Amino acid sequence: MFRPWEIFIGLRYTRAKRRNHFISFISLSSMLGMALGITALITVLSVMNGAVKEVRDRILDMAAHATISSWDGRLADWHNVLETAKQNPKVLNGAPFIRGEAMLTNSSWVSGTIIQGVLPDQEKTVSDIAKKMVAGSLDDLHPGAFGIILGKTLAEVLGGVIVGDKVTVIIPQANVTPVGVMPRLKRFTVVGIFDSGMYEYDRGLALIHIADAATLFRLNDNVSGIRLKLTDLFQAPLVAREITQHLPGNAYRVRDWTQEHANFFRAVQTEKTAMFVILMLIVAVAAFNIVSTLVMVVTDKQADIAILRTLGASPMSIMGVFIVQGTSIGLIGTLLGTLGGVSLASNLHVVVPFIENLFDIKFMSPDVYLISDVPSQLLWSDVWTIAGVGFGLAVLATLYPAWRASRTQPADALRYE
Numbered sequence: 001m002f003r004p005w006e007i008f009i010g011l012r013y014t015r016a017k018r019r020n021h022f023i024s025f026i027s028l029s030s031m032l033g034m035a036l037g038i039t040a041l042i043t044v045l046s047v048m049n050g051a052v053k054e055v056r057d058r059i060l061d062m063a064a065h066a067t068i069s070s071w072d073g074r075l076a077d078w079h080n081v082l083e084t085a086k087q088n089p090k091v092l093n094g095a096p097f098i099r100g101e102a103m104l105t106n107s108s109w110v111s112g113t114i115i116q117g118v119l120p121d122q123e124k125t126v127s128d129i130a131k132k133m134v135a136g137s138l139d140d141l142h143p144g145a146f147g148i149i150l151g152k153t154l155a156e157v158l159g160g161v162i163v164g165d166k167v168t169v170i171i172p173q174a175n176v177t178p179v180g181v182m183p184r185l186k187r188f189t190v191v192g193i194f195d196s197g198m199y200e201y202d203r204g205l206a207l208i209h210i211a212d213a214a215t216l217f218r219l220n221d222n223v224s225g226i227r228l229k230l231t232d233l234f235q236a237p238l239v240a241r242e243i244t245q246h247l248p249g250n251a252y253r254v255r256d257w258t259q260e261h262a263n264f265f266r267a268v269q270t271e272k273t274a275m276f277v278i279l280m281l282i283v284a285v286a287a288f289n290i291v292s293t294l295v296m297v298v299t300d301k302q303a304d305i306a307i308l309r310t311l312g313a314s315p316m317s318i319m320g321v322f323i324v325q326g327t328s329i330g331l332i333g334t335l336l337g338t339l340g341g342v343s344l345a346s347n348l349h350v351v352v353p354f355i356e357n358l359f360d361i362k363f364m365s366p367d368v369y370l371i372s373d374v375p376s377q378l379l380w381s382d383v384w385t386i387a388g389v390g391f392g393l394a395v396l397a398t399l400y401p402a403w404r405a406s407r408t409q410p411a412d413a414l415r416y417e
Contacts, residue, residue, distance in 0.1 A: 047345075
């Protein structure tokens with residue numbers, strides 16, 4: 001006979017007999033419930049991981065890993081500050097910038113925006129904006145030429161301006177003239193349009209040469225700050241602290257990308273945790289369906305249990321039989337769910353477009369979400385955690401029915417047989 005016999009009998013009980021088809025149906029339902037719950041959980045967490053990675057990458061394509069600025073918004077000795085920052089081996093490059101708020105007008109179209117003055121050659125070393133150009137080039141920004149590069153969506157909002165068109169920049173500073181106080185404005189020529197793939201930047205950012213920005217905002221030789229690119233973006237908080245310690249005095253503020261977008265990433269992490277708990281409840285419900293399955297099996301197998309006891313089986317052996325049965329149900333459900341979740345999460349780039357085309361819908365509109373596609377990043381640490389918790393719940397669900405089976409008294413069970 002197969003040894004140990006507890007495994008043999010436990011596995012045999014999972015198969016349908018003529019008188020317990022309903023019990024087998026409940027077992028199958030528990031399996032499928034666990035499989036669907038685990039599949040959904042792996043897929044959802046993979047989508048959330050992919051969304052975080054996608055947004056982070058798009059943000060850091062345009063934003064800096066770290067930024068050095070002064071508390072008053074005017075950084076005068078930026079050359080020396082940049083050289084000090086570059087002494088840190090984890091700093092790859094740096095570039096000065098000037099940033100300010102403004103309104104852009106073109107005929108009857110008006111839109112608020114962030115004006116950012118850059119040095120084209122140095123800006124290429126800290127961001128990927130030059131690779132995002134769909135018209136014109138970053139090198140078309142020349143000092144004194146008053147050229148401007150607009151985000152794709154911003155250009156559409158301003159009436160669909162193209163390269164060569166004129167837009168008027170109005171800034172919240174006033175000129176005192178003989179006829180009264182007048183807002184400061186300047187005509188710029190559109191020399192380029194970029195498409196970052198992120199609505200926040202495409203809608204609200206415009207680039208000009210840093211010399212033109214200094215003239216526009218009357219900063220003279222000052223800049224708003226310095227943008228830094230690091231060798232490892234995940235070490236940004238550590239590098240920011242190291243740079244702060246090497247800068248003289250307390251006049252400088254060093255912020256990294258995790259601080260600039262802290263609320264967003266903290267909110268996403270909270271949502272991921274909440275989603276894990278909510279979807280794990282689905283797995284828990286399916287797992288604890290095993291309880292009802294085993295209770296019915298124990299009731300149905302009273303005579304078998306009594307015979308095994310009279311043949312010398314110990315209560316622990318009887319308990320082991322039903323633990324094997326419940327564990328096998330949970331194991332199969334966990335394996336099916338893990339396989340389904342990994343397969344679905346790995347092929348979302350095919351599945352989602354197919355569903356969108358089939359039903360003519362768009363899951364993530366770029367006007368609402370930071371990204372327009374449904375990304376996916378499968379982390380095996382999440383997979384093992386989900387599979388482990390799901391299987392653990394299944395094993396836990398077997399303990400009480402198995403314990404009740406081990407308490408069966410042979411004389412009471414065989415009294416009416």
